[in-house]
Amino acid sequence: xxxxxxxxxxxxxxxxxxxxxxxxxxxxxxxxxxxxxxxxxxxxxxxxxxxxxxxxxxxxxxxxxxxxxxxxxxxxxxxxxxxxxxxxxxxxxxxxxxxxxxxxxxxxxxxxxx
Amino acid sequence: xxxxxxxxxxxxxxxxxxxxxxxxxxxxxxxxxxxxxxxxxxxxxxxxxxxxxxxxxxxxxxxxxxxxxxxxxxxxxxxxxxxxxxxxxxxxxxxxxxxxxxxxxxxxxxxxx
Numbered sequence: 001x002x003x004x005x006x007x008x009x010x011x012x013x014x015x016x017x018x019x020x021x022x023x024x025x026x027x028x029x030x031x032x033x034x035x036x037x038x039x040x041x042x043x044x045x046x047x048x049x050x051x052x053x054x055x056x057x058x059x060x061x062x063x064x065x066x067x068x069x070x071x072x073x074x075x076x077x078x079x080x081x082x083x084x085x086x087x088x089x090x091x092x093x094x095x096x097x098x099x100x101x102x103x104x105x106x107x108x109x110x111x112x113x114x
Numbered sequence: 115x116x117x118x119x120x121x122x123x124x125x126x127x128x129x130x131x132x133x134x135x136x137x138x139x140x141x142x143x144x145x146x147x148x149x150x151x152x153x154x155x156x157x158x159x160x161x162x163x164x165x166x167x168x169x170x171x172x173x174x175x176x177x178x179x180x181x182x183x184x185x186x187x188x189x190x191x192x193x194x195x196x197x198x199x200x201x202x203x204x205x206x207x208x209x210x211x212x213x214x215x216x217x218x219x220x221x222x223x224x225x226x227x
Contacts, residue, residue: 014161032212033212033213035215043221044218044221047215047217050213052212053211053212057181090120091157095213096212098143099164100164100214102216103159104158105156106156
């Protein structure tokens, strides 16, 4: 079974609007971390936001927030007020297990239209 | 700022060659990772190391080996390069702990001819 599932291969959003990128995960470990990364066309992976499995509140970092629904095992990324520079690939990841391995989804390509 | 440096941004090698990809981090991180990234497949873990001289296989270790003789350096070795190993290779490092993010290098785009 896939550990991380991102069902949206590509998305478009109008500049200044909000967008939600979906991520579901699968684990039986009670302690895990969820991460989102951004990969622009230049190729570097940029860490955006983290949510711990025991965190009661949704994580926020500037225009990024993580909609964490533990019972549904979902960790959607919300980007508010989209900017042209937000156009990139976005990866959801989970860290868990004995060696704290990372598991990545297949990514969502976001295009922000002017 | 954490710095993860990969030795080459672009590399072209021939089938059958032994290929070394080097990765160095400057933040005293215990964990280091090698991934390959292919379109539509996301990042796939090749090997990781949770301490010096320690290594664990990831999801796709076949055709690869690794070496971690010093804490700051993690090398990926393609023993006998094949064309299906043409890919983007990403190195990452992190502290131990499920709340610790990975920090990535800029990647090496490897072409095997």
